[in-house]
Amino acid sequence: MGHMDVGAAAGGTVAGEPLAGPGEAERFLAAHPDLEAIEFLITDSNGVLRGKWAPATALKKAFKDGVNFPFSLYGLDVWGREVMETGLHVTTGDRDGYCRAVPGTLRPVPWADRPTAQAILTMHTEHGEAYIGDPRNALARVVGRLAAAGYTACCAIELEFYLLDPKAPPMTNGMPAPVYRATAGPVPQNMYAMSDLSEFSGLFSEIWSHGRAQGLPLDTMVSEAAPGQFEINLKHRPDALAAADDAVMLKRLVCEVARRHGLKATFMAKPFMEVAGNGLHVHVSLLDRHGHNVFADPVTGEKRLGHCVAGLLDTMQAATLLFVPTWNGYRRLQPGSYAPTTASWGYNNRSVGVRIPAGPDEARRLEHRIAGADANPYLVLAGVLAGVLDGLERELTPPPPVVTNAYEEPVPPLPDAMDDAITLFERSDFIRRTFGLEYRSLLAHLKRAEVKAFESEITPLERLTYL
Structure with missing residues (x-):
């Protein structure tokens, strides 16, 4: 119900890490030499964040070739259970796709107990095509x-x-x-x-x-x-x-x-x-x-x-x-x-x-x-x-x-x-x-x-x- 700042309608600059571009992973690693871990994040159709923790050494691979995740990740219900009717599970071999890091989403994780970064991933097929089951690809x-x-x-x-x-x-x-x-009286x-x-x-x-x-x-x-x-x-x-x-x-x-x-x-x-x-x-x-x-x-x-x-x-x-x-x-x-x-x-x-x-x-x-x-x-x-x-x-x-x-x-x-x-x-x-x-x-x-x-x-x- 809040009001938006009408002056923001044209967008604006964003504080923090440099904008995306070639060599983003290398620049980030150089700026954060103590980085120990990377959190790879994938949003499924239910809006649930899924993914994995990995060592910092996996960062370059995520931007280049991608990190393996099963397509069946997008065939889970809101409780994380397999929905067989989707055809994404064992009936088709539970195949892997390749999740690549989204340029511009590599960010530090300030609340982590050890030096950590996070990146949003999107799913691709083994042929390099954007996977149709990924909601971010649908928006793209x-x-x-x-x-x-x-x-x-x-x-x-x-x-x-x-x-x-x-x-x-x-x-x-x-x-x-x-x-x-x-407070006394009615709930405020x-x-x-x-x-x-x-x-x-x-x-x-x-x-x-x-x-x-x-x-x-x-x-x-x-x-x-x-x-x-x-x-x-x-x-x-x-x-x-x-x-x-x-x-x-x-x-x-x-x-x-x-x-x-x-x-x-x-x-x-x-x-x-x-x-x-x-x-x-x-x-x-x-x-x-x-x-x-x-x-x-x-x-x-x-x-x-x-x-x-x-x-x-x-x-x-x-x-x-x-x-x-x-x-x-x-x-x-x-x-x-x-x-x-x-x-x-x-x-x-x-x-x-x-x-x-x-x-x-x-x-x-x-x-x-x-x-x-x-x-x-x-x-x-x-x-x-x-x-x-x-x-x-x-x-x-x-x-x-x-x-x-x-x-x-x-x-x-x-x-x-x-x-x-x-x-x-x-x-x-x-x-x-x-x-x-x-x-x-x-x-x-x-x-x-x-x-x-x-x-x-x-x-x-x-x-x-x-x-």
């Missing part, structure tokens, strides 16, 4: 299509999370309690409360300093809409892949710093039913070949913005599984919760799915508000940018903007259950054109396994009620 294909059409997406991501205290008495349902100051909401930031100033100062050491374009930090909930915003980047990389690294940073402070950070979409859920909001503007914001053009800007909005609305139901990929995420989509429940848009309106924030014309952008914080940033951006491109290519016209409460307007609803979202996803021609038949089937199988697991579970409330 959409970015390539935008570039061919003459556009560069300038993106920023906002992430909400809760800080939980494992040492405090748990809540009645066994859930760890969120951190907040003990404390939106934008400076006192909450001050109470955890050591933790947030560490996030800030470690983030700068890793070259993350950190922007604002705020106390959010519920006790123990916070939000960190990243600055706009004229590189959608880098923006998604930033989000992956920021989530890891927050979790690791919280752990070192004896707390737990959770990006779970809806950890508490009675208060706000955690969102991942995406801000997007489009730059032309000269680097100008096309939405700010006094002649064609509003029309092209309308095409993009219309494309997002037209593809939103089919793409909801990308934005809300977990069973729990659909609990976040509640009327009145500031989590959108409809394929709607409006100006300066936080009840809609696509919001045009207030601000000067040169910073005109759209804000996509549907994704939960537990979503995979690569798939979220791929879905958003593919919807934008679809609207531009088809020159779609949006419906009138919602000017009041979108929860009460007669606009198309989003799927409110995971099973429905999967059905819309796997029947969508838009998803097929964006991700290909193979990946559409892969993700649908992974998510159906998740649904089956939850539908097979008897909840504590059922036992309490019926036993």
Whole structure:
């Protein structure tokens, strides 16, 4: 729910390590001669970070030939179990691919106990082709299509999370309690409360300093809409892949710093039913070949913005599984919760799915508000940018903007259950054109396994009620 700095819409410099280029590994090793270990990071379709620790000597190989990982890594459900229907496991020999380090993602790990670096990897086949099952490769294909059409997406991501205290008495349902100051009376909401930031100033100062050491374009930090909930915003980047990389690294940073402070950070979409859920909001503007914001053009800007909005609305139901990929995420989509429940848009309106924030014309952008914080940033951006491109290519016209409460307007609803979202996803021609038949089937199988697991579970409330 936080506001983005409108001055950041054109991107900006990033502190920390030098930008990517030939010899990146060699330069890093020369600058960090005491380096002992490298953490190789891969984001699977569920947004779960997987990978391995390796000695520093493996760094050059990761940038040149790649590090071996099985393709079946992308056929695991959210619990890390093999989903045989994907066809990526023993039935096909559980083959290896080659994961190469992404230029520009080699960063120090300031919280590590020994000199350590980390790098994001992407999967390639034995023939050197980008593997279709890797979510980052899916985003790269959409970015390539935008570039061919003459556009560069300038993106920023906002992430909400809760800080939980494992040492405090748990809540009645066994859930760890969120951190907040003990007060008399009702549970405080404390939106934008400076006192909450001050109470955890050591933790947030560490996030800030470690983030700068890793070259993350950190922007604002705020106390959010519920006790123990916070939000960190990243600055706009004229590189959608880098923006998604930033989000992956920021989530890891927050979790690791919280752990070192004896707390737990959770990006779970809806950890508490009675208060706000955690969102991942995406801000997007489009730059032309000269680097100008096309939405700010006094002649064609509003029309092209309308095409993009219309494309997002037209593809939103089919793409909801990308934005809300977990069973729990659909609990976040509640009327009145500031989590959108409809394929709607409006100006300066936080009840809609696509919001045009207030601000000067040169910073005109759209804000996509549907994704939960537990979503995979690569798939979220791929879905958003593919919807934008679809609207531009088809020159779609949006419906009138919602000017009041979108929860009460007669606009198309989003799927409110995971099973429905999967059905819309796997029947969508838009998803097929964006991700290909193979990946559409892969993700649908992974998510159906998740649904089956939850539908097979008897909840504590059922036992309490019926036993």
